[in-house]
Amino acid sequence: MPAYPQSESRGSRPLTRVRDWLDERGRPAWIAAMVLGFIAFWPVGLAILGYMIWSKRMIGCSSKRRYRASYHAAPTGNMAFDAYREETLKRLEDEHTEFMTFLQKLREAKDKAEFDQFMEQRDKEKLDD
Structure with missing residues (x-):
């Protein structure tokens, strides 16, 4: 089992x-x-x-x-090609991971900027009241 x-x-x-x-x-x-x-x-x-x-x-x-x-x-049977393919795929996966991390940081920065703008606007409205 x-x-x-x-x-x-x-x-x-x-x-x-x-x-x-x-x-x-x-x-x-x-x-x-x-x-x-x-x-x-x-x-x-x-x-x-x-x-x-x-x-x-x-x-x-x-x-x-x-x-x-x-x-x-x-595997294709050609060891040189298989090694090249695996190396290239690993490099592409690493680049994809780095790019996704970059995009996540951009989203976080945008969210923070929007939140900071909201807080400034809210503080300004409180001062005006």
Whole structure:
């Protein structure tokens, strides 16, 4: 019997397997499951839709994992090319991570500037009253 993390209850394993199965097939499978859920019993379809939105499956997160995994699988047999491919993919992933960090810092700076502007405006309004 496979070992499962303690945080995962025995009852959630079938749901986890279903989720993984749908993730392997991508967004169309999730949409089909949602439509079938609405046809069978509308609260099930609504629950699937809520889960898809909450877990960001509508954005295509699972397809990104599958996209990345497809490049790391199946070596070509040419060791030089495989090494070059892995090095290039690692460099691109590092650049992507750096860029996402940069974007997050930009968002934080924008949020801070907007908040500071709000506080200044609020303080100015208090002085005017």
